[in-house]
Amino acid sequence: MKRTLFIIKITFTLLVLALAILPVILSSHPWPEASRDYLYEHALTDTGAVNTVSSIYLGYRAMDTLGETLVLLVSITGTMGILINLGRESEEEEAVSFSLAPEKRPTNAQRTHLLEVVSSKLGPVVLLFGFYVMLYGHISPGGGFQGGVIVASAIVFLALGTETQTKLTNTNVLGRIEALSFLVLIIAATSGVFFESGFFGNPIKSGSSLSANFIILLNIIIGLKVGTSIAVMCIAMMGGRRGH
Amino acid sequence: MVIERILIFLLALIGFTAIVGAKNIIKKVFGLNILNAAVVLLYILEGSRIGDQAPILGEGITNMVDPVPQALMLTAIVIGVCVTALALALAVRLYKATGSLEIDTISERLRSEH
Amino acid sequence: MTFLLLSMILALGSFALLSKDLLHSVIALSALSMLSALMFTILKAPDVAITEAAVGAGVSTIIFVWAIRHTRRRSKD
Numbered sequence: 001m002k003r004t005l006f007i008i009k010i011t012f013t014l015l016v017l018a019l020a021i022l023p024v025i026l027s028s029h030p031w032p033e034a035s036r037d038y039l040y041e042h043a044l045t046d047t048g049a050v051n052t053v054s055s056i057y058l059g060y061r062a063m064d065t066l067g068e069t070l071v072l073l074v075s076i077t078g079t080m081g082i083l084i085n086l087g088r089e090s091e092e093e094e095a096v097s098f099s100l101a102p103e104k105r106p107t108n109a110q111r112t113h114l115l116e117v118v119s120s121k122l123g124p125v126v127l128l129f130g131f132y133v134m135l136y137g138h139i140s141p142g143g144g145f146q147g148g149v150i151v152a153s154a155i156v157f158l159a160l161g162t163e164t165q166t167k168l169t170n171t172n173v174l175g176r177i178e179a180l181s182f183l184v185l186i187i188a189a190t191s192g193v194f195f196e197s198g199f200f201g202n203p204i205k206s207g208s209s210l211s212a213n214f215i216i217l218l219n220i221i222i223g224l225k226v227g228t229s230i231a232v233m234c235i236a237m238m239g240g241r242r243g244h
Numbered sequence: 245m246v247i248e249r250i251l252i253f254l255l256a257l258i259g260f261t262a263i264v265g266a267k268n269i270i271k272k273v274f275g276l277n278i279l280n281a282a283v284v285l286l287y288i289l290e291g292s293r294i295g296d297q298a299p300i301l302g303e304g305i306t307n308m309v310d311p312v313p314q315a316l317m318l319t320a321i322v323i324g325v326c327v328t329a330l331a332l333a334l335a336v337r338l339y340k341a342t343g344s345l346e347i348d349t350i351s352e353r354l355r356s357e358h
Numbered sequence: 359m360t361f362l363l364l365s366m367i368l369a370l371g372s373f374a375l376l377s378k379d380l381l382h383s384v385i386a387l388s389a390l391s392m393l394s395a396l397m398f399t400i401l402k403a404p405d406v407a408i409t410e411a412a413v414g415a416g417v418s419t420i421i422f423v424w425a426i427r428h429t430r431r432r433s434k435d
Contacts, residue, residue, distance in 0.1 A: 065319075146412060230417055274383060309403070328422075
């Protein structure tokens with residue numbers, strides 16, 4: 001009886017939802033073309049970026065990017081605050097979760113040596129590719145977010161391997177890079193006010209040959225911020241925190 | 245065509261059913277992810293009907309795809325992964341506090357503790 | 359081509375919700391992200407394709423596997 005009532009309730013909810021969304025699905029209104037035509041004419045001269053999508057979210061609508069960076073900061077802070085206090089059961093569980101020195105690894109660990117060697121050799125290659133995607137965001141597909149997530153994956157690779165001894169997997173160093181890049185983002189945003197272009201405006205006058213530099217700077221800052229914050233969260237999930 | 249929109253609408257319905265009707269908390273988070281994917285697919289599909297070249301200006305580009313929905317969906321994908329991370333951290337915290345992942349058992353145990 | 363990819367995405371989505379083993383569902387979600395990244399490339403949206411591939415098959419899978427590891431792997435429903 002309870003099960004039939006449950007199924008009836010779910011079916012009723014789905015019918016109401018379908019009725020609300022169906023006019024969108026079956027409409028034949030054509031997609032408007034005015035924004036595409038305007039951007040085709042003016043995107044290169046207004047912002048200096050050949051990639052039109054980059055010129056939208058870093059030039060015309062940079063406030064949305066600032067809000068998204070803030071959402072990322074708040075959610076990663078909340079996740080870290082919850083998972084740092086989860087507690088640890090035993091040392092044996094620690095052994096399969098993060099990379100240990102070879103003399104402390106127990107003999108029946110569930111991870112073979114193959115994973116650690118391969119990922120520590122692949123880590124620097126992926127890091128280089130991440131920086132390439134980040135820096136060439138204004139002329140080819142890519143940009144700040146894409147490069148940042150690839151850099152975060154590369155730092156996770158480096159943390160899984162035992163052959164590397166770098167400071168890049170230390171959570172203190174990564175936390176400081178993230179805070180510093182957020183500060184530089186705020187400074188770059190307010191510098192437009194003093195150069196008479198409005199908030200988040202381009203401080204270099206558009207039309208000269210240097211006007212794409214602001215977009216490159218924003219790409220680097222956003223990429224570093226996104227990359228290091230996601231890497232800190234993943235390293236804390238794997239068990240190594242506070243400078244293992 | 246209309247058939248692709250109907251398939252995306254079915255995907256959104258599946259995601260919504262999982263959020264409302266699943267008994268396991270992690271399956272509810274799966275549903276949130278699937279709903280996010282369906283919305284992103286719908287916007288990019290609709291934006292791609294008015295042109296046939298990628299929106300990167302260069303030589304010989306005359307008829308490019310609408311770039312505005314693509315810029316909006318970049319933000320949507322990143323925010324989706326942030327919400328998933330926070331929801332899963334809360335689910336693990338609930339498991340450590342009550343010992344189970346089904347919502348009926350969790351509400352019973354939480355009610356009997358007070 | 360988009361019709362074929364959409365029907366495969368639908369099948370993977372329903373498999374992820376009907377399976378009793380949560381690790382199988384996580385692999386199905388990762389495959390769903392890869393197929394939708396392929397579909398974004400066909401629909402001429404390269405920025406969104408790179409983001410979906412890096413986020414869906416990278417960070418999101420790591421987070422789900424961590425959550426399953428600290429709780430149970432089988433679900434009763």
